[in-house]
Amino acid sequence: xxxxxxxxxxxxxxxxxxxxxxxxxxxxxxxxxxxxxxxxxxxxxxxxxxxxxxxxxxxxxxxxxxxxxxxxxxxxxxxxxxxxxxxxxxxxxxxxxxxxxxxxxxxxxxxxxxxxxx
Amino acid sequence: xxxxxxxxxxxxxxxxxxxxxxxxxxxxxxxxxxxxxxxxxxxxxxxxxxxxxxxxxxxxxxxxxxxxxxxxxxxxxxxxxxxxxxxxxxxxxxxxxxxxxxxxxxxxxxxxxxxxxxxxxxxxxxxxxxxxxxxxxxxxxxxxxxxxxxxxxxxxxxxxxxxxxxxxxxxxxxxxxxxxxxxxxxxxxxxxxxxxxxxxxxxxxxxxxxxxxxxxxxxxxxxxxxxxxxxxxxxxxxxxxxxxxxxxxxxxxxxxxxxxxxxxxxxxxxxxxxxxxxx
Amino acid sequence: xxxxxxxxxxxxxxxxxxxxxxxxxxxxxxxxxxxxxxxxxxxxxxxxxxxxxxxxxxxxxxxxxxxxxxxxxxxxxxxxxxxxxxxxxxxxxxxxxxxxxxxxxxxxxxxxxxxxxxxxxxxxxxxxxxxx
Numbered sequence: 001x002x003x004x005x006x007x008x009x010x011x012x013x014x015x016x017x018x019x020x021x022x023x024x025x026x027x028x029x030x031x032x033x034x035x036x037x038x039x040x041x042x043x044x045x046x047x048x049x050x051x052x053x054x055x056x057x058x059x060x061x062x063x064x065x066x067x068x069x070x071x072x073x074x075x076x077x078x079x080x081x082x083x084x085x086x087x088x089x090x091x092x093x094x095x096x097x098x099x100x101x102x103x104x105x106x107x108x109x110x111x112x113x114x115x116x117x118x
Numbered sequence: 119x120x121x122x123x124x125x126x127x128x129x130x131x132x133x134x135x136x137x138x139x140x141x142x143x144x145x146x147x148x149x150x151x152x153x154x155x156x157x158x159x160x161x162x163x164x165x166x167x168x169x170x171x172x173x174x175x176x177x178x179x180x181x182x183x184x185x186x187x188x189x190x191x192x193x194x195x196x197x198x199x200x201x202x203x204x205x206x207x208x209x210x211x212x213x214x215x216x217x218x219x220x221x222x223x224x225x226x227x228x229x230x231x232x233x234x235x236x237x238x239x240x241x242x243x244x245x246x247x248x249x250x251x252x253x254x255x256x257x258x259x260x261x262x263x264x265x266x267x268x269x270x271x272x273x274x275x276x277x278x279x280x281x282x283x284x285x286x287x288x289x290x291x292x293x294x295x296x297x298x299x300x301x302x303x304x305x306x307x308x309x310x311x312x313x314x315x316x317x318x319x320x321x322x323x324x325x326x327x328x329x330x331x332x333x334x335x336x337x338x339x340x341x342x343x344x345x346x347x348x349x350x351x352x353x354x355x356x357x358x359x360x361x362x363x364x365x366x367x368x369x370x371x372x373x374x375x376x377x378x379x380x381x382x383x384x385x386x387x388x389x390x391x392x393x394x395x396x397x
Numbered sequence: 398x399x400x401x402x403x404x405x406x407x408x409x410x411x412x413x414x415x416x417x418x419x420x421x422x423x424x425x426x427x428x429x430x431x432x433x434x435x436x437x438x439x440x441x442x443x444x445x446x447x448x449x450x451x452x453x454x455x456x457x458x459x460x461x462x463x464x465x466x467x468x469x470x471x472x473x474x475x476x477x478x479x480x481x482x483x484x485x486x487x488x489x490x491x492x493x494x495x496x497x498x499x500x501x502x503x504x505x506x507x508x509x510x511x512x513x514x515x516x517x518x519x520x521x522x523x524x525x526x527x528x529x
Contacts (some may be wrong), residue, residue, distance in 0.1 A: 003386045088437050102343050
């Protein structure tokens with residue numbers, strides 16, 4: 001599966017449409033970091049509205065993408081986490097170790113990125 | 119055993135043959151007593167015939183499932199239309215009386231037979247009566263349970279204070295069922311209102327123990343994943359002491375002593391400033 | 398469809414297990430939140446099988462207890478087994494470089510959790526969730 005990475009201004013937007021296998025997640029991580037580097041994106045929004053499940057592997061991958069992106073001078077915001085997914089992630093044990101910025105939706109995510117750069 | 123079966127058959131036959139007569143008599147009695155006034159005559163007759171036949175099938179087959187189905191239906195309708203429990207019970211007892219009289223009349227010349235008939239009749243009739251009472255109690259219990267649930271929801275309001283800001287005034291003891299309800303409700307409201315700040319006021323929470331603190335922590339973290347920051351207010355000095363003693367780490371949460379201070383902080387976080395118009 | 402056995406050996410099977418578990422959870426009547434908890438827990442346990450034992454089986458079935466309906470999922474493998482179960486159930490403990498919350502997380506998300514492991518012959522984890 002090829003997941004499109006859109007570029008709008010200085011921001012990359014990645015929308016996950018369906019559940020991904022571990023390998024697809026790894027490929028996606030690679031692609032995002034590659035693209036950040038190529039276009040010099042200042043921010044990345046990963047929209048996971050369509051995901052009904054986020055397990056620890058996915059959570060860890062999002063965290064890794066965010067940490068690596070920071071090293072490349074780019075800020076990652078994960079948007080669209082469903083309420084049931086949010087609660088499950090917390091119960092699963094996702095605590096301080098997860099340092100990813102989050103926002104309710106795409107619009108709010110863009111606001112955060114704008115504020116960060118202001 | 120064979121004897122008893124034959125008397126049962128006799129009773130069933132008797133009640134079947136005199137169905138119209140007995141139902142009419144039953145209806146007349148009910149009218150005199152002014153019971154079950156909510157139904158029209160047609161409805162009532164239909165209803166009575168159903169009860170009559172359902173109970174007769176219990177006599178006939180020894181199978182009470184039809185009676186059980188029917189009684190729970192009546193109990194539900196009774197609760198729905200506000201028919202008092204005593205009226206429902208009296209109606210049933212009246213049917214018993216009407217049939218009992220028929221037995222006395224039929225077997226008046228034969229005491230032995232009468233006693234035998236009563237043995238059979240009482241057994242079935244009492245059983246049906248207890249099924250009736252149980253169904254009514256069960257219905258009441260369900261109503262109470264529903265009301266408790268409604269009360270539980272009322273006791274965990276999530277209020278929208280302004281665009282982007284919610285207030286959750288917690289009052290009373292927080293057990294884990296209530297805590298789950300609160301967090302689910304809050305997350306839903308965050309999505310609906312797109313709130314970015316939540317003020318959770320604990321002034322009305324008497325005791326904060328490890329379980330409550332963990333629930334709060336969970337709520338704060340889940341809200342954060344949806345992009346909303348939480349401000350915790352109104353923790354009493356005694357509760358603050360307990361939290362420290364228990365070694366619960368709430369340091370990652372923004373706290374303010376009072377709801378008023380919490381709302382001030384909320385304004386700051388939203389980038390708002392409140393001033394008198396003439397200043 | 399009240400019992401189903403799935404062989405798992407790679408990461409696409411994790412997605413398949415999730416889908417089948419979801420179908421059964423929906424059929425039993427679990428709400429959205431509990432569905433998410435169950436599926437997430439099973440996702441963790443299935444990945445454990447693949448990471449630590451490379452292959453195994455997942456058995457999903459509907460169960461009943463005093464009138465309550467529930468779901469029971471058994472994850473079994475013939476991998477190396479767990480040397481110290483208590484340690485494996487500690488938050489943050491990991492042998493695979495993960496977040497170390499797979500097993501403990503799955504336990505928190507479910508109502509019942511049982512693990513049996515024999516070093517050298519495999520691990521079986523049985524979890525249950527009941528309808529409220």
